[in-house]
Ligand code: SF4
């Protein structure tokens with residue numbers, strides 16, 4: 001049996017020691033000395049969250065298919081173990097072979113949300129790897145970042161050697177080959193980075209220089225070596241039917257956030273909601289083949305022993321074979337074997353209600369609607385493509401189908417929002433509740449309806465038509481939230497309505513980090529040194545330490561968060577070619593100001609720029 005990195009005495013002290021033991025079901029075991037490349041793959045948050053993320057399972061499987069590579073995993077040690085590792089000077093280790101991360105060739109981290117940035121520093125620090133890339137030597141691993149936050153990697157530029165922009169399946173094999181070749185030459189660290197920067201989709205921040213104008217805006221952003229491309233082009237898998245997918249995902253021994261087989265039915269989204277970064281950067285929409293999905297559903301249920309299968313997609317209702325797939329899953333696994341089937345991100349319509357009633361206990365479950373905005377005007381501004389009639393008739397169908405619990409998601413602080421739009425959230429919630437009471441008493445699924453409305457605060461993100469707009473200040477958010485709370489209380493059906501809202505300070509920080517440039521790396525560093533970690537966990541979030549760090553670094557958060565940018569301004573992420581062009585995004589911004597809706601990709605192509613990937617929805621019906 002594998003020798004553990006932690007003694008029994010430590011394991012007895014920490015919460016959920018299984019987080020650190022490895023040896024889970026389906027884990028890949030190789031002899032590290034028998035491979036050329038030893039690779040550590042990290043999700044910088046606690047085990048239960050990281051283990052639920054499909055992307056790591058895909059890359060873990062893909063890298064381990066190569067005999068010359070061994071990929072192991074690690075997650076953020078929880079606060080209790082963090083303190084022990086520091087106190088006893090124990091280097092952070094991998095789960096599979098319990099080896100120190102500092103001895104690996106690569107350490108890759110997926111960046112799924114901005115609030116994990118200080119956890120990135122925690123991982124490096126506990127691994128005893130210098131936090132800043134410029135301080136690393138040949139003794140240290142190359143540190144790679146990827147995931148949605150890599151679409152603006154600049155706030156983390158000082159801490160990573162390499163970023164990949166796009167889908168990991170596309171670049172890793174080339175990067176491994178490049179590394180093996182470099183190793184035989186005995187070159188310097190910079191030699192490898194120069195070679196790696198030639199691979200499409202790879203960004204090496206240390207090979208680019210930035211200058212700033214007096215007003216703080218970027219003056220220039222350019223490579224420092226002629227061999228390095230000016231623009232880094234996002235890489236995507238064009239044909240999802242012939243790509244890597246884990247037949248035998250690793251199965252944890254402890255309960256994790258998503259304890260089930262995950263079936264990724266498509267990538268990207270045909271809709272163009274203007275606030276949505278995922279809808280823009282994952283373009284074009286590409287679907288997986290139905291037969292591929294049936295086979296994998298079968299194989300993964302057998303190889304994991306899971307009793308639940310979940311579809312993964314940004315917008316499941318838009319998958320063209322959804323009806324065939326759900327009928328197959330319900331018939332083959334639900335009815336015959338008692339496997340639970342979970343179908344998130346469905347639009348509420350007659351078909352989805354029918355499917356949901358077959359797979360869930362209607363009386364116990366609640367239905368989720370995401371109108372995002374309360375008024376039709378605002379839904380047109382954000383291109384939500386959902387009318388009030390769609391929402392009300394969907395709710396009515398749901399009530400007639402036996403549901404009496406509804407969750408509604410909205411955003412406050414959308415561009416151009418006025419107080420009528422905000423009041424619209426309260427009146428729409430009220431109307432939904434009112435619909436319920438139009439059903440004759442004896443036919444209602446329950447005595448009362450429960451309408452829970454939640455608001456998050458809008459954060460403008462890179463590569464969206466709203467990337468130029470100011471985010472509301474915390475005071476504005478507070479004012480709007482108070483106003484809405486009051487309006488909710490004034491509604492006739494208030495006793496059937498509840499209202500929740502998101503944290504103000506977390507939103508302010510998320511906005512600061514999302515559109516930051518290289519200069520804010522110093523703020524992240526200071527915040528980490530003051531003890532900030534697990535910022536997405538409210539019990540560990542210390543906004544005061546962040547504010548102190550900004551002050552110490554002479555950084556004004558309003559410059560990043562609350563400022564209107566112009567089309568001509570060089571944005572920190574402009575060097576990335578994410579498929580969607582800046583011209584398209586600006587056009588969409590102008591359409592939003594005119595409150596005009598843009599059709600979805602299946603109705604009509606809007607020329608966003610993603611046809612260059614030569615696949616997916618852009619070419620539907622042309623074969
Ligand atoms: S439907 Fe809209 S919000 Fe949802 S993923 Fe697509 S673009 Fe984003």
Ligand code: SF4
Nearest residue numbers: 601605606608611618
């Ligand atoms: S090129 Fe057209 S069809 Fe393709 S993703 Fe862009 S808007 Fe949609």
